[in-house]
Amino acid sequence: MANDPSDFYAVAELLSPEERQVQGTVRRFVDEEYLPLVRHHFEAGTFPTELIPMLGRLGCLGPTIPMEYGGGGLNSVCYGLMAQELERGDSGLRSAASVQSSLVMYPILTFGSEDQKHHWLPRMAKGEAVGCFGLTEPDYGSNPGGMITRARRERDGFVLNGTKRWITNGSIADVAVVWAKLADEDSGQDVIRGFLVEKDRDGFERPLMHGKWSLRASITSELIFEDCWIPEENLLPKSGNLKSPLMCLTQARYGISWGAIGAALACYECALDYSKSRVMFSRPIGGYQLVQSKLVGMMAEITKAQLLSWRLGRMKDEGTMTPDQVSLAKMNNVSQALAIARTARDILGANGITDDYPIMRHMMNLETVNTYEGTEDIHRLTLGRAITGLSAFE
Ligand code: TGC
Numbered sequence: 360m361a362n363d364p365s366d367f368y369a370v371a372e373l374l375s376p377e378e379r380q381v382q383g384t385v386r387r388f389v390d391e392e393y394l395p396l397v398r399h400h401f402e403a404g405t406f407p408t409e410l411i412p413m414l415g416r417l418g419c420l421g422p423t424i425p426m427e428y429g430g431g432g433l434n435s436v437c438y439g440l441m442a443q444e445l446e447r448g449d450s451g452l453r454s455a456a457s458v459q460s461s462l463v464m465y466p467i468l469t470f471g472s473e474d475q476k477h478h479w480l481p482r483m484a485k486g487e488a489v490g491c492f493g494l495t496e497p498d499y500g501s502n503p504g505g506m507i508t509r510a511r512r513e514r515d516g517f518v519l520n521g522t523k524r525w526i527t528n529g530s531i532a533d534v535a536v537v538w539a540k541l542a543d544e545d546s547g548q549d550v551i552r553g554f555l556v557e558k559d560r561d562g563f564e565r566p567l568m569h570g571k572w573s574l575r576a577s578i579t580s581e582l583i584f585e586d587c588w589i590p591e592e593n594l595l596p597k598s599g600n601l602k603s604p605l606m607c608l609t610q611a612r613y614g615i616s617w618g619a620i621g622a623a624l625a626c627y628e629c630a631l632d633y634s635k636s637r638v639m640f641s642r643p644i645g646g647y648q649l650v651q652s653k654l655v656g657m658m659a660e661i662t663k664a665q666l667l668s669w670r671l672g673r674m675k676d677e678g679t680m681t682p683d684q685v686s687l688a689k690m691n692n693v694s695q696a697l698a699i700a701r702t703a704r705d706i707l708g709a710n711g712i713t714d715d716y717p718i719m720r721h722m723m724n725l726e727t728v729n730t731y732e733g734t735e736d737i738h739r740l741t742l743g744r745a746i747t748g749l750s751a752f753e
């Protein structure tokens with residue numbers, strides 16, 4: 360039996376019937392509902408917000424959140440496969456779902472009160488409410504612990520001041536999970552805490568960011584807080600210190616490791632097809648050794664990435680996955696997907712730079728994906744610290 364060029368080690372056979380069904384359902388949605396729209400949105404720099412309730416119906420918003428809060432109660436491999444299929448469409452689509460699921464619903468579930476969970480999670484799972492996650496600031500990206508945004512206690516609540524930048528879903532969000540420094544009541548020392556800020560609070564602005572060449576079919580915004588008062592009950596009561604937002608990042612990075620495989624597959628499959636029909640000199644370019652070498656390199660890296668993420672997913676569901684293992688999968692799969700996109704573009708020659716093919720769009724997107732959720736360098740240094748016991752961050 361011939362090997363499947365897109366699944367050379369038959370990873371599909373390692374999946375349960377439910378996992379395969381989830382993957383197939385999301386794949387059909389992307390093919391039928393999303394891909395016909397993406398060119399327009401990428402060109403216009405917009406996101407198809409009308410698809411958000413559909414993502415909810417498909418179970419892509421909070422798939423691993425317990426069913427008692429309206430989530431899907433699915434395992435992490437299902438979540439990963441969803442991310443893979445969404446990003447086969449576009450990184451912007453996967454980003455919207457990742458932020459909602461891993462960076463908004465997860466912290467509300469993990470650090471929130473029962474009231475916060477019941478108020479937000481069921482609506483978010485249906486796509487009736489959208490969230491965003493504000494950690495990065497203009498001067499604090501890779502080093503979020505240095506953040507300037509502050510909360511101070513006032514009038515049975517808190518007053519927020521500061522600016523968050525590069526925030527996915529910011530301008531369309533009903534609520535922002537915002538990380539800010541707050542003086543601890545007992546010690547007086549600054550502690551990073553999470554706060555829920557609804558979109559219509561006085562002193563809260565969410566201007567859209569313009570001029571991106573990457574992730575164009577995704578909303579990216581600033582969040583500006585000027586003496587923005589929120590009530591006491593908007594504090595995420597169980598959040599405490601930098602570890603809390605970093606725990607959220609671990610969830611999102613896990614999904615991104617799968618998502619990158621989707622973008623890589625879209626580019627590789629396009630280049631493979633093209634190489635079999637494009638005749639130059641005397642034969643299809645796929646018959647030349649140099650082109651075969653490029654295609655085999657792409658297939659080998661995709662196969663390794665598939666195995667890495669599958670194993671990571673199984674460990675996540677067993678409860679043994681570590682953040683450092685997530686760093687390896689995020690770093691490897693995204694940097695390899697970016698390399699694959701660049702090679703695929705090369706195989707299509709001039710046609711590769713046009714929007715008749717998805718490759719250049721994925722390539723531009725992957726420049727962002729390689730940077731957000733921890734740059735390639737930051738994950739490399741995290742892994743360096745893990746294996747040597749010596750931190751390069753201090
Ligand atoms: P460090 O001392 O290493 O850690 C502080 C505490 O946190 C723990 N920890 C983690 N816990 C869970 N998951 C992780 N990934 C964790 N990494 C660290 C750590 O054990 C420690 O715990 P404790 O109990 O000792 O207090 O902190 P550091 O200040 O040295 O920073 C480390 C560093 C550089 C790795 C970290 O700050 C980092 O990851 N920087 C990258 C920032 C980043 O990824 N930002 C992403 C913003 S959100 C985003 O990009 C969304 S894009 C979404 C989309 O559209 O899809």
Ligand code: FAD
Nearest residue numbers: 492493494495500501525526527574727730731732734736
């Ligand atoms: P910097 O931290 O300034 O890094 C610049 C360069 O320096 C990088 O190459 C980096 O690897 C290198 N570098 C930094 N420190 C070191 C070091 N110690 N050693 C060696 N090299 C180093 N953030 C959110 O909070 N929420 C979001 O929803 C969100 N969405 C995003 C959407 C988009 C489209 C983009 C582009 C970004 C988004 N981000 C979001 C922000 C993202 O997480 C940051 O851009 C990322 O963490 C890197 O920070 P920075 O851009 O400030 O780069």
